[in-house]
Amino acid sequence: MSFLQLAHVSHHYFSKKGYTKALDDVSFSIREGEFIALLGPSGCGKSTILSIIAGIMEQTSGNVLLQDKPIRDSEMAIGYMLQQDYLFPWKTIIDNVLLGPKISKTLGNDSRKLANELLNEVGLPGVAENYPSSLSGGMRQRVALVRTLINDPKILLLDEPFSALDYQTKLKLEDLVAQLLKTYNKTTILVTHDIGEAIAMSDKIFIMDANPGTIAKTFEVPIELRNETPFFVRRHPKYQILFDKIWKELDTEENEPVTAKVVASSDDQEQ
Amino acid sequence: MTKNNDKQLFQEYKDTLKMEKKVVISWQLAILVGFIALWEISSRLYWIDPLIFSSPVQVFEVIISSISEGSMLLHLQITLFETIAGFLIGTIGGIIIATLLWSSKRFAKIMDPYLVILNAMPKVALGPILIVALGTGYISIITMGAIICVIITTLVVYSAFNEVDPNYEKVLISFGATRWQSFKEAIFPAAMPAMISTLKVNVGLSWVGVIVGEFLVAKNGLGYLIIYGFQVFDFSLVLSSLVLIAVFAAIMYKLVERLEGWLIKHST
Known part of the structure; x- marks a missing residue:
């Protein structure tokens, strides 16, 4: 049974000059206690997803369900950690x-x-x-x-919480957070652009595509890695294999042609 | 050996700081004494007309005699009271209006052109209208002092509210905070430095408002003394009022500066 479910969520950012489609038909579901990572280039809508789940923004279409009820009706606390403290x-x-x-x-x-x-x-x-x-x-x-x-x-949203820290502090904090979240059995979504961090901490990795933001591919993290602390995951033989796969996936994505991001409003006027 | 050397270098550094301070203070005193001396000498030697420009000795005598007979204290008290009241009403009023503007984006948009006009308009030009509307007593003078700083306070504080990092609000919203809670916990305290800096500006502005107000109607106060001295051609009286205004405006400014230091220490 899914704990948190996103069903066909799309989001647009509007400005006077036009609009940007930040998310296009994003669907995924998470089990209770699961740790997932959203990985992708900047501007792919990772943080938008978190803001929508946190209730800071409302999606322009689609549903976010927590235990099969709209998340807005839910009384359950959502924890949100940002890049800076x-x-x-x-x-x-x-x-x-x-x-x-x-x-x-x-x-x-x-x-x-x-x-x-x-x-x-x-x-x-x-x-x-x-x-x-x-x-x-x-x-x-x-x-x-x-x-x-x-x-x-019940759900913890981590928006690149380690990105502003120096490397050593970051590794130590990853271990601490992973251990704490495991102890308290928290369902967690981590947004990051660090492949290593995603593999080290999570159970499942969603690779995102930009312009507009979509889920391009899902990777399951091998069970051997899930049971290790992040610091030791990085030394595990299977770590490198998954790292290379994800690297290749992100690399091919990057080589695709980039479409215009902002849709000009002049199009609308012509209609 | 090196430790002594370190200490010595530090001592030298402290000495240069002390020396610099001494030089600055001596120059400041020299300018003050020089100005007073030049004024006195030019007046005695009739380089300037002593009837119009008076002289430091005469100004000093006027201040002493009017203080000892008690009339100056009364005028001083009244002006100080009006200035402090105008300052407080203007500052607090401005912060309240800024809060109202923040509480509704639409209200702020609607009010925008009126605030621009009110800010651009020279507030002292409202003087005659205030007097007609509020009478010739303290009320219109205090209103003058308040009105001159309320609009600028509103604009500065409102823009400070808007410049607060939205991520603080994000943190609070994720905890389920209402807009009022966000204001209380994040927006207001984060805008504290800006509000404190408006205090300093407002001290000067409320003096302007009150003195102009007293020019127009008052029967008491330092502004009244200036006008009265001018009318009876007693320029020693005019200048001694000016000296008192300068001294007390400076004292008030320094007090606000102290308050600023205290507030910053206790709010950050």
Whole structure:
């Protein structure tokens, strides 16, 4: 049974000069607890998909179903992590983490306790009263992860959350996130343009095509890789085989002719 | 050995900073003293007409005598009260209007041309209308002080609200925040620096509004003293009022600067 399902989702961006079709008839479904990656060139609509699932934007056509009900009717929390941490610089770490409970008016001693436990779990004990400016990039992204997890989201959306970090921090954080998500059995969608990261972290990889954004191909990650932590996946013999396959797929895609992205509005006037 | 050398270099660096500060302050004092001295000398030697330009000694005497008899304090109090009231009403009013504009994109679009016109219009030209409408008391003078800074505050704060990184709002929306919650948690605090910087501008503007208002109607206040001194040809009185305005405007500016430092420390 599918947990989250996208059925024929399309999305357009409109401007005065014309419109862009960002997504064209995108359909896929995810099982509960599954970790999938959306991989593709920039501008292929990966982030648009996340924004639609998160309810920040509404698709121009198609349906997004969570447990067979429209996602807009669902009360289930969705966690969204962005490329940058977007911690609020004027709030302390603990206040940043407790933002979700504050918004949903469930702030209490329980959530405070949970916040401190989660901060400990990601290796950040004793920073609660600090301000974000005193933390390094990796630490801040870990705080952002805690801020997302504290709401106990059923679906976690990760929009290139490691791309702004240095390589070492990124590898460490990948391990931490993968282990945490496995422990809490979260359904996760990761958007990335890093093939290695996609293989290392996910169960299934959707390769996306740009102009307009579509799902071009799906790769299943071998079971041996799924059970490893991201750091060790990269050393597994099967890793390179899958990497090469995906590389080839993305490479052929890149060589296809690029069609005009913005459809001029003058076409409409002629009709 | 190297450690001593490091310390020595640091000491030298601190010394150059101190030296620089000393030079700047001495020049500042030199300009002030030089200006006052030149003024006094030119007045005594009749290079300038002492009847019109007075002299520092006379200005000083006027200030001392009018303060000791109490009349100057009354005028000063009234003007300060009007300025602070105008400043507060204008600033807070501007922030409230900016919030209303932010709360509805359509309202903001509708109001846009009117704000442009109101901003472009010299507000002091409204003086006579204010007096007719609100009478010749404090109310119209305070309104003058407020009206002169309310529009610019609205525009600056509203654009600051719009320039807040939309990703902060995205984070909140993904938590299910309402628009008002987004405003409270992200937009308003993020626009704090811009609001604080309008405070400084508004101090100067509300002085302009109040003094012009007092020129027009008042029977009290420093602006009134300037006009009165002008009418009875007592330029020592005019200049001593000017000196007091300069001193108190500077004090108010410095206080707002302190407040700014405090607010920044406690809001970021």
